[in-house]
Amino acid sequence: MIHWFTHNGGRLGGLLEQHVVLTLWPLAATLVLSIPLGAAAARLRWLRRVLLPLSGVLYTIPSLALFLTLPSLLGTRVLDPVNVVVALSIYGCALMVRTATDAFSQVPATAREAATAIGYGPARRFLTVDLPLAAPVLLAGTRVVAVSTVSLVSVGALIGVGGLGVLFTTGYQRSYPAEVGAGIVTILALALLLDGLLLGVGRLLMPWRRATAPERRSR
Amino acid sequence: MNLLHEAFSWLTTADAWGGSDGLGRAVVDHLSIVAVTFLVSAAVGVPAGVLIGHTGRGRVVGVVLANAARALPTLGLVTLFALGLGIGIVAPVVALTVLAVPPLLAGVYSGIENVDREAVQAARAVGFTQRQVITQVELPLALPVILGGARSAVLQIVATATVAAYVWPHGLGAPILSGLALSDYPRVLGASVVVIVLAVVLDVLLAGLQRLLTPRAMRPARARGRQRARDHAPVADLAPDRVG
Numbered sequence: 001m002i003h004w005f006t007h008n009g010g011r012l013g014g015l016l017e018q019h020v021v022l023t024l025w026p027l028a029a030t031l032v033l034s035i036p037l038g039a040a041a042a043r044l045r046w047l048r049r050v051l052l053p054l055s056g057v058l059y060t061i062p063s064l065a066l067f068l069t070l071p072s073l074l075g076t077r078v079l080d081p082v083n084v085v086v087a088l089s090i091y092g093c094a095l096m097v098r099t100a101t102d103a104f105s106q107v108p109a110t111a112r113e114a115a116t117a118i119g120y121g122p123a124r125r126f127l128t129v130d131l132p133l134a135a136p137v138l139l140a141g142t143r144v145v146a147v148s149t150v151s152l153v154s155v156g157a158l159i160g161v162g163g164l165g166v167l168f169t170t171g172y173q174r175s176y177p178a179e180v181g182a183g184i185v186t187i188l189a190l191a192l193l194l195d196g197l198l199l200g201v202g203r204l205l206m207p208w209r210r211a212t213a214p215e216r217r218s219r
Numbered sequence: 220m221n222l223l224h225e226a227f228s229w230l231t232t233a234d235a236w237g238g239s240d241g242l243g244r245a246v247v248d249h250l251s252i253v254a255v256t257f258l259v260s261a262a263v264g265v266p267a268g269v270l271i272g273h274t275g276r277g278r279v280v281g282v283v284l285a286n287a288a289r290a291l292p293t294l295g296l297v298t299l300f301a302l303g304l305g306i307g308i309v310a311p312v313v314a315l316t317v318l319a320v321p322p323l324l325a326g327v328y329s330g331i332e333n334v335d336r337e338a339v340q341a342a343r344a345v346g347f348t349q350r351q352v353i354t355q356v357e358l359p360l361a362l363p364v365i366l367g368g369a370r371s372a373v374l375q376i377v378a379t380a381t382v383a384a385y386v387w388p389h390g391l392g393a394p395i396l397s398g399l400a401l402s403d404y405p406r407v408l409g410a411s412v413v414v415i416v417l418a419v420v421l422d423v424l425l426a427g428l429q430r431l432l433t434p435r436a437m438r439p440a441r442a443r444g445r446q447r448a449r450d451h452a453p454v455a456d457l458a459p460d461r462v463g
Contacts, residue, residue, distance in 0.1 A: 056422075057419060059374075060418045060419050061415050062382075062414050063378060064382055064395060064411070064414075065381060065411035065412075066411075068411045069408060071222070072222040073223075147286075147290045151290050151292040154292040154293075155294055159399065164292075165294055167295075168297075169294075171298060172298040172302060172386065175302060177302045180295055183292070184291070184292060184299065187290070192290070
Protein backbone atom coordinates (compact mmCIF):
# COMPACT_ATOMS: atom_id res chain seq x y z
CA MET A 1 0.00 0.00 0.00
CA ILE A 2 2.91 2.33 0.74
CA HIS A 3 4.09 1.48 -2.74
CA TRP A 4 0.71 2.61 -4.05
CA PHE A 5 0.95 5.94 -2.25
CA THR A 6 4.43 6.69 -3.59
CA HIS A 7 3.36 5.98 -7.17
CA ASN A 8 -0.03 7.65 -7.22
CA GLY A 9 0.59 10.91 -5.40
CA GLY A 10 -0.68 13.13 -8.21
CA ARG A 11 -3.87 11.17 -8.78
CA LEU A 12 -4.52 10.97 -5.05
CA GLY A 13 -4.18 14.75 -4.73
CA GLY A 14 -6.84 15.38 -7.38
CA LEU A 15 -9.28 12.90 -5.89
CA LEU A 16 -8.64 14.22 -2.40
CA GLU A 17 -9.41 17.74 -3.54
CA GLN A 18 -12.71 16.63 -5.12
CA HIS A 19 -13.52 14.71 -1.96
CA VAL A 20 -12.89 17.73 0.27
CA VAL A 21 -15.07 19.97 -1.91
CA LEU A 22 -17.88 17.39 -1.92
CA THR A 23 -17.62 17.22 1.89
CA LEU A 24 -17.40 20.91 2.71
CA TRP A 25 -20.41 22.11 0.70
CA PRO A 26 -22.88 19.79 2.44
CA LEU A 27 -21.28 20.53 5.80
CA ALA A 28 -21.67 24.28 5.27
CA ALA A 29 -25.26 23.88 4.06
CA THR A 30 -26.05 21.73 7.08
CA LEU A 31 -24.81 24.36 9.52
CA VAL A 32 -26.49 27.27 7.76
CA LEU A 33 -29.85 25.49 7.66
CA SER A 34 -29.87 23.49 10.89
CA ILE A 35 -28.84 26.13 13.42
CA PRO A 36 -31.76 28.52 12.74
CA LEU A 37 -34.16 25.61 12.29
CA GLY A 38 -33.04 24.01 15.54
CA ALA A 39 -33.24 27.32 17.39
CA ALA A 40 -36.78 27.85 16.11
CA ALA A 41 -37.79 24.25 16.83
CA ALA A 42 -36.56 24.56 20.40
CA ARG A 43 -39.14 27.32 20.98
CA LEU A 44 -41.97 26.23 18.70
CA ARG A 45 -43.66 22.98 19.56
CA TRP A 46 -45.46 22.63 16.21
CA LEU A 47 -42.19 23.00 14.28
CA ARG A 48 -40.59 20.35 16.46
CA ARG A 49 -43.50 18.04 15.74
CA VAL A 50 -42.95 18.46 12.01
CA LEU A 51 -39.15 18.56 11.82
CA LEU A 52 -38.17 15.71 14.13
CA PRO A 53 -40.26 12.95 12.49
CA LEU A 54 -39.37 14.32 9.06
CA SER A 55 -35.65 14.13 9.79
CA GLY A 56 -36.14 10.58 11.07
CA VAL A 57 -37.72 9.53 7.79
CA LEU A 58 -35.15 11.33 5.62
CA TYR A 59 -32.38 9.67 7.57
CA THR A 60 -33.66 6.18 6.73
CA ILE A 61 -33.33 6.69 2.97
CA PRO A 62 -30.39 4.70 1.54
CA SER A 63 -27.78 7.06 0.06
CA LEU A 64 -27.51 5.51 -3.40
CA ALA A 65 -31.30 5.70 -3.78
CA LEU A 66 -31.37 9.33 -2.65
CA PHE A 67 -28.55 10.33 -5.04
CA LEU A 68 -30.61 8.91 -7.89
CA THR A 69 -34.05 10.12 -6.84
CA LEU A 70 -33.01 13.77 -6.49
CA PRO A 71 -32.50 14.44 -10.23
CA SER A 72 -36.20 13.83 -10.88
CA LEU A 73 -37.14 16.20 -8.06
CA LEU A 74 -34.53 18.91 -8.71
CA GLY A 75 -34.44 18.70 -12.50
CA THR A 76 -30.69 18.09 -12.44
CA ARG A 77 -28.83 15.63 -14.66
CA VAL A 78 -28.56 12.12 -13.17
CA LEU A 79 -24.76 12.22 -12.88
CA ASP A 80 -24.54 15.82 -11.64
CA PRO A 81 -22.41 16.19 -8.46
CA VAL A 82 -25.06 18.64 -7.18
CA ASN A 83 -27.25 15.62 -6.40
CA VAL A 84 -24.61 14.27 -4.03
CA VAL A 85 -24.16 17.66 -2.37
CA VAL A 86 -27.92 18.05 -1.86
CA ALA A 87 -28.32 14.45 -0.64
CA LEU A 88 -25.50 14.81 1.89
CA SER A 89 -26.92 18.15 3.04
CA ILE A 90 -30.24 16.40 3.63
CA TYR A 91 -28.56 13.72 5.77
CA GLY A 92 -26.53 16.35 7.57
CA CYS A 93 -29.64 18.38 8.38
CA ALA A 94 -31.59 15.26 9.38
CA LEU A 95 -28.98 14.63 12.04
CA MET A 96 -28.12 18.20 12.93
CA VAL A 97 -31.63 19.65 13.28
CA ARG A 98 -32.29 17.17 16.07
CA THR A 99 -29.00 18.00 17.80
CA ALA A 100 -29.53 21.75 17.37
CA THR A 101 -33.04 21.50 18.81
CA ASP A 102 -31.63 19.73 21.87
CA ALA A 103 -28.78 22.24 22.10
CA PHE A 104 -31.08 25.27 22.14
CA SER A 105 -33.66 23.56 24.37
CA GLN A 106 -31.14 23.16 27.14
CA VAL A 107 -30.20 26.84 27.27
CA PRO A 108 -31.40 27.82 30.76
CA ALA A 109 -34.51 29.98 30.66
CA THR A 110 -33.03 32.10 33.47
CA ALA A 111 -30.08 33.10 31.28
CA ARG A 112 -32.40 34.19 28.49
CA GLU A 113 -34.66 36.07 30.90
CA ALA A 114 -31.67 37.84 32.44
CA ALA A 115 -30.58 38.97 28.97
CA THR A 116 -34.07 40.24 28.22
CA ALA A 117 -34.18 42.00 31.59
CA ILE A 118 -31.04 43.99 30.88
CA GLY A 119 -32.46 45.08 27.56
CA TYR A 120 -31.08 42.64 24.96
CA GLY A 121 -33.14 42.45 21.79
CA PRO A 122 -33.96 39.05 20.26
CA ALA A 123 -31.07 39.15 17.77
CA ARG A 124 -28.48 40.17 20.33
CA ARG A 125 -29.82 37.64 22.82
CA PHE A 126 -29.61 34.89 20.21
CA LEU A 127 -26.05 35.73 19.20
CA THR A 128 -24.59 36.43 22.62
CA VAL A 129 -26.61 34.14 24.92
CA ASP A 130 -28.33 31.29 23.08
CA LEU A 131 -25.61 30.54 20.58
CA PRO A 132 -22.63 30.40 22.99
CA LEU A 133 -24.58 28.27 25.47
CA ALA A 134 -25.71 25.89 22.74
CA ALA A 135 -22.29 25.84 21.07
CA PRO A 136 -20.71 22.81 22.79
CA VAL A 137 -23.60 20.54 21.76
CA LEU A 138 -23.68 22.08 18.28
CA LEU A 139 -19.98 21.36 17.93
CA ALA A 140 -20.44 17.73 18.96
CA GLY A 141 -23.20 17.36 16.37
CA THR A 142 -21.10 19.01 13.67
CA ARG A 143 -18.24 16.60 14.31
CA VAL A 144 -20.54 13.62 13.83
CA VAL A 145 -21.96 15.09 10.62
CA ALA A 146 -18.48 15.92 9.28
CA VAL A 147 -17.10 12.44 9.86
CA SER A 148 -20.08 10.62 8.39
CA THR A 149 -20.18 12.98 5.39
CA VAL A 150 -16.52 12.27 4.60
CA SER A 151 -17.26 8.56 4.41
CA LEU A 152 -20.59 8.96 2.58
CA VAL A 153 -19.10 11.01 -0.25
CA SER A 154 -17.35 7.85 -1.41
CA VAL A 155 -20.67 6.24 -2.42
CA GLY A 156 -20.85 8.98 -5.04
CA ALA A 157 -18.16 7.13 -7.01
CA LEU A 158 -20.89 4.70 -8.10
CA ILE A 159 -22.60 7.51 -9.97
CA GLY A 160 -19.35 8.99 -11.23
CA VAL A 161 -18.96 12.18 -9.20
CA GLY A 162 -15.29 11.64 -8.35
CA GLY A 163 -13.68 11.86 -4.95
CA LEU A 164 -11.70 9.17 -3.14
CA GLY A 165 -14.47 6.61 -3.73
CA VAL A 166 -13.10 6.32 -7.27
CA LEU A 167 -10.20 4.34 -5.77
CA PHE A 168 -12.74 1.71 -4.64
CA THR A 169 -14.31 1.28 -8.08
CA THR A 170 -11.04 1.33 -10.04
CA GLY A 171 -9.27 -0.77 -7.40
CA TYR A 172 -12.04 -3.35 -7.59
CA GLN A 173 -12.13 -3.41 -11.38
CA ARG A 174 -8.37 -3.91 -11.55
CA SER A 175 -8.34 -6.41 -8.64
CA TYR A 176 -5.92 -4.15 -6.80
CA PRO A 177 -6.58 -4.35 -3.04
CA ALA A 178 -3.79 -1.85 -2.24
CA GLU A 179 -5.69 0.84 -4.13
CA VAL A 180 -8.91 0.13 -2.20
CA GLY A 181 -6.93 0.05 1.05
CA ALA A 182 -5.27 3.35 0.20
CA GLY A 183 -8.70 4.87 -0.37
CA ILE A 184 -9.98 3.64 3.00
CA VAL A 185 -6.88 4.87 4.83
CA THR A 186 -7.05 8.29 3.16
CA ILE A 187 -10.74 8.68 3.98
CA LEU A 188 -10.17 7.70 7.62
CA ALA A 189 -7.26 10.16 7.81
CA LEU A 190 -9.35 12.92 6.28
CA ALA A 191 -12.19 12.22 8.73
CA LEU A 192 -9.75 12.30 11.64
CA LEU A 193 -8.17 15.53 10.40
CA LEU A 194 -11.52 17.27 9.92
CA ASP A 195 -12.66 16.10 13.35
CA GLY A 196 -9.45 17.44 14.90
CA LEU A 197 -9.83 20.76 13.08
CA LEU A 198 -13.39 21.15 14.33
CA LEU A 199 -12.24 20.33 17.84
CA GLY A 200 -9.49 22.96 17.54
CA VAL A 201 -11.89 25.59 16.19
CA GLY A 202 -14.19 24.77 19.09
CA ARG A 203 -11.37 25.36 21.59
CA LEU A 204 -10.58 28.71 19.98
CA LEU A 205 -14.18 29.86 19.82
CA MET A 206 -15.17 28.55 23.22
CA PRO A 207 -12.31 29.45 25.57
CA TRP A 208 -14.74 29.42 28.49
CA ARG A 209 -15.03 25.67 28.21
CA ARG A 210 -11.46 25.31 29.39
CA ALA A 211 -12.27 27.42 32.41
CA THR A 212 -14.59 24.67 33.64
CA ALA A 213 -11.77 22.11 33.68
CA PRO A 214 -10.41 21.42 37.17
CA GLU A 215 -7.90 24.13 38.06
CA ARG A 216 -4.34 23.15 38.63
CA ARG A 217 -2.84 24.50 41.80
CA SER A 218 0.43 26.31 41.40
CA ARG A 219 1.73 25.60 44.84
CA MET B 220 -41.06 15.16 -13.26
CA ASN B 221 -41.40 13.30 -16.54
CA LEU B 222 -38.77 10.82 -15.39
CA LEU B 223 -40.68 10.20 -12.19
CA HIS B 224 -43.79 9.51 -14.25
CA GLU B 225 -41.92 7.05 -16.46
CA ALA B 226 -40.47 5.34 -13.39
CA PHE B 227 -43.88 4.87 -11.83
CA SER B 228 -45.36 3.52 -15.04
CA TRP B 229 -42.42 1.10 -15.25
CA LEU B 230 -43.16 0.02 -11.69
CA THR B 231 -46.72 -0.89 -12.68
CA THR B 232 -45.63 -3.29 -15.44
CA ALA B 233 -45.47 -7.02 -14.78
CA ASP B 234 -42.16 -7.02 -16.59
CA ALA B 235 -40.55 -4.90 -13.87
CA TRP B 236 -41.43 -7.29 -11.07
CA GLY B 237 -41.24 -10.77 -12.63
CA GLY B 238 -38.34 -12.89 -13.77
CA SER B 239 -34.96 -13.66 -12.31
CA ASP B 240 -33.81 -10.04 -12.63
CA GLY B 241 -37.16 -8.53 -11.63
CA LEU B 242 -37.88 -6.38 -8.62
CA GLY B 243 -39.80 -9.16 -6.84
CA ARG B 244 -36.71 -11.32 -6.72
CA ALA B 245 -34.58 -8.29 -5.83
CA VAL B 246 -36.77 -7.46 -2.82
CA VAL B 247 -36.55 -11.08 -1.61
CA ASP B 248 -32.76 -11.12 -2.07
CA HIS B 249 -32.40 -7.76 -0.35
CA LEU B 250 -34.46 -8.84 2.65
CA SER B 251 -32.55 -12.15 2.80
CA ILE B 252 -29.14 -10.50 2.99
CA VAL B 253 -30.48 -8.07 5.58
CA ALA B 254 -31.81 -10.96 7.68
CA VAL B 255 -28.64 -13.06 7.39
CA THR B 256 -26.36 -10.13 8.19
CA PHE B 257 -28.53 -9.04 11.09
CA LEU B 258 -28.40 -12.52 12.64
CA VAL B 259 -24.62 -12.74 12.23
CA SER B 260 -24.18 -9.22 13.66
CA ALA B 261 -26.45 -10.00 16.60
CA ALA B 262 -24.54 -13.21 17.32
CA VAL B 263 -21.38 -11.10 17.63
CA GLY B 264 -22.72 -7.81 19.00
CA VAL B 265 -25.21 -8.94 21.64
CA PRO B 266 -22.91 -11.17 23.74
CA ALA B 267 -20.10 -8.63 23.47
CA GLY B 268 -22.46 -5.83 24.47
CA VAL B 269 -23.78 -7.82 27.43
CA LEU B 270 -20.23 -8.45 28.58
CA ILE B 271 -19.28 -4.76 28.36
CA GLY B 272 -22.54 -3.53 29.89
CA HIS B 273 -22.62 -6.08 32.69
CA THR B 274 -18.99 -5.88 33.74
CA GLY B 275 -18.47 -2.22 32.84
CA ARG B 276 -15.17 -3.20 31.27
CA GLY B 277 -14.09 -2.58 27.69
CA ARG B 278 -16.44 0.34 27.26
CA VAL B 279 -13.69 2.27 25.53
CA VAL B 280 -13.55 -0.46 22.89
CA GLY B 281 -17.24 0.03 22.17
CA VAL B 282 -16.93 3.79 21.88
CA VAL B 283 -13.86 3.57 19.63
CA LEU B 284 -15.59 0.98 17.41
CA ALA B 285 -18.70 3.15 17.09
CA ASN B 286 -16.62 6.17 16.08
CA ALA B 287 -14.47 4.22 13.65
CA ALA B 288 -17.55 2.65 12.03
CA ARG B 289 -18.95 6.10 11.39
CA ALA B 290 -15.88 7.05 9.38
CA LEU B 291 -15.49 3.74 7.51
CA PRO B 292 -16.49 4.11 3.86
CA THR B 293 -18.98 1.35 3.04
CA LEU B 294 -18.06 1.04 -0.60
CA GLY B 295 -14.38 0.66 0.33
CA LEU B 296 -15.16 -2.06 2.83
CA VAL B 297 -17.42 -3.92 0.41
CA THR B 298 -14.88 -3.85 -2.44
CA LEU B 299 -11.95 -4.73 -0.17
CA PHE B 300 -13.71 -7.79 1.24
CA ALA B 301 -14.87 -8.81 -2.23
CA LEU B 302 -11.27 -8.73 -3.47
CA GLY B 303 -10.11 -10.67 -0.42
CA LEU B 304 -12.90 -13.24 -0.14
CA GLY B 305 -13.93 -13.63 -3.75
CA ILE B 306 -17.25 -13.41 -5.54
CA GLY B 307 -20.33 -14.52 -3.67
CA ILE B 308 -22.48 -13.62 -0.72
CA VAL B 309 -19.80 -14.10 1.98
CA ALA B 310 -17.88 -10.89 1.25
CA PRO B 311 -20.91 -8.56 1.40
CA VAL B 312 -22.20 -10.28 4.54
CA VAL B 313 -18.84 -9.82 6.28
CA ALA B 314 -18.58 -6.17 5.18
CA LEU B 315 -22.15 -5.41 6.27
CA THR B 316 -21.54 -7.17 9.59
CA VAL B 317 -18.54 -4.98 10.30
CA LEU B 318 -20.79 -1.94 9.86
CA ALA B 319 -23.81 -3.33 11.73
CA VAL B 320 -22.05 -4.62 14.86
CA PRO B 321 -21.08 -1.22 16.35
CA PRO B 322 -24.63 0.23 16.58
CA LEU B 323 -25.94 -3.10 17.94
CA LEU B 324 -23.13 -3.32 20.46
CA ALA B 325 -23.65 0.29 21.56
CA GLY B 326 -27.37 -0.36 22.00
CA VAL B 327 -26.76 -3.38 24.20
CA TYR B 328 -24.08 -1.97 26.47
CA SER B 329 -25.58 1.47 26.89
CA GLY B 330 -28.99 -0.14 27.48
CA ILE B 331 -27.57 -2.31 30.23
CA GLU B 332 -25.53 0.54 31.71
CA ASN B 333 -28.66 2.65 31.96
CA VAL B 334 -30.56 0.01 33.92
CA ASP B 335 -31.36 1.30 37.39
CA ARG B 336 -28.55 0.02 39.64
CA GLU B 337 -31.02 -0.38 42.50
CA ALA B 338 -33.01 -2.90 40.46
CA VAL B 339 -29.82 -4.90 39.92
CA GLN B 340 -28.83 -4.72 43.58
CA ALA B 341 -32.35 -5.72 44.65
CA ALA B 342 -32.14 -8.75 42.36
CA ARG B 343 -28.77 -9.70 43.89
CA ALA B 344 -30.16 -9.20 47.40
CA VAL B 345 -32.95 -11.70 46.82
CA GLY B 346 -30.40 -14.23 45.60
CA PHE B 347 -30.38 -13.95 41.80
CA THR B 348 -27.32 -15.51 40.18
CA GLN B 349 -25.23 -13.45 37.72
CA ARG B 350 -26.97 -15.22 34.89
CA GLN B 351 -30.41 -14.44 36.28
CA VAL B 352 -29.44 -10.81 36.83
CA ILE B 353 -28.50 -10.58 33.15
CA THR B 354 -31.41 -12.49 31.65
CA GLN B 355 -34.21 -11.47 34.01
CA VAL B 356 -33.28 -7.94 35.06
CA GLU B 357 -30.73 -6.24 32.83
CA LEU B 358 -31.78 -7.50 29.40
CA PRO B 359 -35.54 -6.94 29.81
CA LEU B 360 -35.02 -3.44 31.22
CA ALA B 361 -32.49 -2.61 28.51
CA LEU B 362 -34.72 -3.93 25.73
CA PRO B 363 -36.02 -0.58 24.41
CA VAL B 364 -32.48 0.78 24.03
CA ILE B 365 -31.25 -2.51 22.57
CA LEU B 366 -34.01 -2.36 19.97
CA GLY B 367 -33.02 1.23 19.19
CA GLY B 368 -29.52 -0.01 18.37
CA ALA B 369 -30.98 -2.89 16.36
CA ARG B 370 -33.05 -0.39 14.41
CA SER B 371 -30.04 1.65 13.35
CA ALA B 372 -28.17 -1.55 12.53
CA VAL B 373 -30.97 -2.72 10.25
CA LEU B 374 -31.13 0.63 8.45
CA GLN B 375 -27.39 0.52 8.05
CA ILE B 376 -27.60 -2.94 6.49
CA VAL B 377 -30.49 -2.04 4.17
CA ALA B 378 -28.61 0.99 2.86
CA THR B 379 -25.24 -0.71 2.51
CA ALA B 380 -26.74 -3.81 0.89
CA THR B 381 -27.79 -1.47 -1.94
CA VAL B 382 -24.19 -0.36 -2.39
CA ALA B 383 -22.98 -3.96 -2.07
CA ALA B 384 -24.72 -4.75 -5.38
CA TYR B 385 -21.54 -3.36 -6.94
CA VAL B 386 -19.76 -6.60 -6.01
CA TRP B 387 -22.77 -8.91 -5.46
CA PRO B 388 -25.30 -8.20 -8.20
CA HIS B 389 -28.43 -9.07 -6.24
CA GLY B 390 -30.95 -7.19 -4.17
CA LEU B 391 -32.35 -3.78 -5.00
CA GLY B 392 -28.96 -2.22 -5.76
CA ALA B 393 -28.64 -4.52 -8.80
CA PRO B 394 -31.40 -2.96 -10.96
CA ILE B 395 -30.14 0.49 -9.90
CA LEU B 396 -26.56 -0.16 -11.02
CA SER B 397 -27.51 -2.12 -14.15
CA GLY B 398 -29.99 0.63 -15.06
CA LEU B 399 -27.22 3.21 -14.64
CA ALA B 400 -24.87 1.23 -16.88
CA LEU B 401 -27.57 1.04 -19.58
CA SER B 402 -28.78 4.64 -19.04
CA ASP B 403 -32.21 3.12 -18.30
CA TYR B 404 -33.24 5.87 -15.88
CA PRO B 405 -36.87 4.82 -15.29
CA ARG B 406 -35.45 1.53 -14.00
CA VAL B 407 -32.87 3.32 -11.82
CA LEU B 408 -35.48 5.61 -10.34
CA GLY B 409 -38.13 2.91 -9.96
CA ALA B 410 -35.76 0.62 -8.07
CA SER B 411 -34.56 3.57 -5.94
CA VAL B 412 -38.14 4.33 -4.95
CA VAL B 413 -38.69 0.67 -4.01
CA VAL B 414 -35.59 0.59 -1.79
CA ILE B 415 -36.63 3.86 -0.11
CA VAL B 416 -40.11 2.45 0.59
CA LEU B 417 -38.55 -0.76 1.91
CA ALA B 418 -36.24 1.14 4.28
CA VAL B 419 -39.00 3.39 5.59
CA VAL B 420 -41.45 0.50 6.07
CA LEU B 421 -38.82 -1.57 7.92
CA ASP B 422 -38.02 1.37 10.18
CA VAL B 423 -41.69 1.99 10.96
CA LEU B 424 -42.19 -1.71 11.76
CA LEU B 425 -39.15 -1.75 14.04
CA ALA B 426 -40.26 1.46 15.76
CA GLY B 427 -43.62 -0.22 16.37
CA LEU B 428 -41.91 -3.31 17.77
CA GLN B 429 -39.76 -1.12 20.00
CA ARG B 430 -42.86 0.59 21.38
CA LEU B 431 -44.70 -2.70 21.82
CA LEU B 432 -41.85 -4.32 23.75
CA THR B 433 -41.20 -1.36 26.03
CA PRO B 434 -42.70 -2.06 29.46
CA ARG B 435 -45.58 0.35 30.12
CA ALA B 436 -43.87 1.95 33.11
CA MET B 437 -40.88 2.87 30.93
CA ARG B 438 -42.84 4.50 28.12
CA PRO B 439 -42.43 8.24 27.91
CA ALA B 440 -45.97 9.14 28.92
CA ARG B 441 -47.37 12.22 27.20
CA ALA B 442 -48.76 13.48 30.48
CA ARG B 443 -45.27 13.70 31.94
CA GLY B 444 -44.30 16.07 29.19
CA ARG B 445 -41.95 15.88 26.27
CA GLN B 446 -39.10 17.70 27.91
CA ARG B 447 -38.85 15.11 30.63
CA ALA B 448 -39.07 12.25 28.18
CA ARG B 449 -36.22 13.73 26.22
CA ASP B 450 -34.09 14.15 29.30
CA HIS B 451 -34.38 10.46 29.98
CA ALA B 452 -33.70 9.30 26.46
CA PRO B 453 -30.34 7.58 26.31
CA VAL B 454 -28.73 9.69 23.64
CA ALA B 455 -24.99 9.83 23.51
CA ASP B 456 -24.15 6.35 22.31
CA LEU B 457 -27.14 5.99 20.09
CA ALA B 458 -26.80 8.87 17.70
CA PRO B 459 -27.84 6.99 14.57
CA ASP B 460 -24.89 6.41 12.30
CA ARG B 461 -25.26 6.84 8.63
CA VAL B 462 -22.45 5.46 6.58
CA GLY B 463 -24.31 3.75 3.74
